[in-house]
Amino acid sequence: MDTIFALATAQGKAGVAVIRVSGPEARIVGEKLSRKSLPSRGMTFSRLSDSHGDLLDEALVLSFTMPDSFTGEDTVEFQCHGSSAVVSSILQTIEETGLARIAEPGEFTRRAMDNGKLDLTQVEGLADLIDAETEAQRKQAQVVLSGGLGKLADRWRSDLIRAASLIEVTIDFADEEVPVDVTPEVTDLLNGVARDLKREIDGVSIAERIRDGFEVAIIGAPNVGKSTLLNALAGRNAAITSEYAGTTRDVIEVRMDLAGLPVTLLDTAGLRDTDDHVEGIGIKLAQERAEAADLRIFLAEQDEILDVEFKPGDLRFLPKADVRVSSEGAISGKSGQGVDELVTHVSMTLKDRSAHTGIATRTRHRDALRRSSDSLARAMEHLHDGPEFYDIVAEDVRSAIRALELLVGRINVENLLDEIFSSFCLGK
Template sequence: MPPVPPPRDTIFAPATGRGRAAIAVIRVSGPAADAALLSLAGDLPEPRRAVLRDLSCGGELLDQALVIRFAAGASFTGEDTFEIQGHGGPATVSALLNALGALPGLRLAEPGEFTRRALEAGRIDLLEAEGLADLVGAETEAQRRQALRSMRGALGDAAAGWRKRLIRARALVEAVMDFADEEVPTDVTPEVSALIASVSAEIAEALAGAAAAERIRDGFEVALIGAPNAGKSTLLNALARRDAALTSEIAGTTRDVIEVHMDLAGLPVTLLDTAGLRETQDPVEAMGVARARRRAEDADLRIFLQAPGGEGPPGDLLQPDDLLVASKSDLPGAPVRADLRISAATGDGVEVLTAAIGDRLAERAAGASSVVRARHRRALEEGATHLSAAARWLARGEEALDVAAEELRLSTRALEILLGRVDAERVLDDIFAEFCLGK
């Protein structure tokens, strides 16, 4: 007889941020939740109904708050749960948390522990949990929309459908193997081939938009490059609307890459102010120039600034979609061939440049799929590799059906890893560390 696992702790945590507020929410989940609520409120309200209760501990009134109770099997975590929606003063919240912590069997939750219990109870899958983490951390409109799609199962539903088709394909192949000595009424190869082809095509389409989706989640990088004194730092400050970078007429002022995170056209963008590109004998500045080139090469978009009389763009660095910008248009000098003309000092043309950057990044974001994390991409790439191998072995005929079946099994397993149904433990700690307390 297998050993009986010990009862789980009942966890609690504030679900709203610290500080003075009108309302604070505290969540409690676990086998002792009903007992804790009975101790604080004096009764157990009807599930899923908000009621006003006086909450007390040791005969002392702590708060008058709304309480909502959820029965096991009908809550987010799948356990007995209740929420307190009380007054948001720090002293009130502290008193309620202290009262909960003093009750037997209760402890403060770890980051993400509520969501982890929901996953373990089968209330959500791993992809939905990741989408929830991304939604909590979303800072731009594009991130919010993408995270909401993930949380509502955009990729999970697709992966579950692919898995179902591959299970059927494998079952058909194994049926032929099991009845190899008997007459099989139909040739299953066309149906199996069609199933493999359809799933392969859909996975390939999802992977095609993975790079854009990952950039929406992690942020696009836009590098400002150009010769010394081309106006890069001044433009960075103008776009950031603050003095993020030191500006000076002395060439070589910027020696390291300065990063500024901002919301641009609803997209997360990191602006990179780089060292001026030039030959220099100063070893420190030379390291800054080398680093500038590396970051510019890896950036999603490069904005090359050329001041009147300045050097032209390096032909080995600019890509076709990059922007060539004539800077310091308020100063006299020979006109420069450019896509746009700006003066960061006066603000002339800066809004036009901002719109141009937004348009270029929006074009790239438009092709984003639901594959928003490197983990998703790696799992789908592994699944696609095994699918391709399965198709090749299937084409060899009956003598290779066992290998084709194994490749189909491995492809299905990659999708199950994606969904968190197998081997999930190795990624859970990293994923749930992203959550705050009470989520």
């Protein structure tokens, strides 16, 4: 196994930078730069030098002995000053030792998985934690990183192995009288796992929204104040506003943190009949994005009908409260009237939806859970057809177990691993 190294903190000038070295030669690398012995586990202050003895930097050097490190290997970390020149000189000196090579993207995390420090779902949780921008994203990622989904999968797997073993006993002793009818216990085990799987499958779509962001579309006829409202919500001029109808022809997106949730606001083209081909494309796109959004904010008069369906949780306001005789039920991005009410409603609606999320957070998770669930449905169907179908039941249960093993990365995931780890930075 090669020894690898990389900058573990972000590129650019900073107060402190961390350079990680992992592998069988990690401690030797650390001692060459420190010019002294390092403890098997602990921290020491060192003056780092290059091969000519010239000072590189003064740093804290942390050493870890396998398997008690992030990667499960011998590891050394240099906490040095975050100057680009200092970091570059230390990286170059490590490479010049000939004992280590630069790490590939995600290679430290991949080694952690290979050494049993993380399962595949925890790796994905780590990636989500690194990308987290809001409190809800952080909390969700932490649950997955802590092994929540892997623990569930292990419990389900244990129940299914128990069910399969009971069925196998019946098959093995088909010519003899089995003293106990295993069907009730097997049924309870399969039903219990099936219920858990359904709950997790149902929660994936909301969990994906927490990870990727909810979409809230602002829709209405041209020149009703959609772009002005977007700018007010965003706190900046994200969209061009003018008195001319049809100014917005494309969907303008603004990403923001709303009550700890990631939300993308969509300013769409005004909905109207038009002979302008380009504007027509924008209107069609606006309708499609509005229909697919999680929530819609309608700016329209009371008797006005728009070609977008009003769904539960959507809001409807009268436009331009700042120029109306009666401003009841109206909103204005220009004056700010109704904006607080809008933010409160959107926040509460999305928070309520987020309460129904599970631990599974990705489409890959849902697909694996569905495969397991489908196999269990077939198993339960054949279970009640009688003992002559028990061999089919056993195979369906084994298929459900294999789907759970795929979920946590125990089988058949090499291509998937390449894709996942390619999204990591070099130092992770």
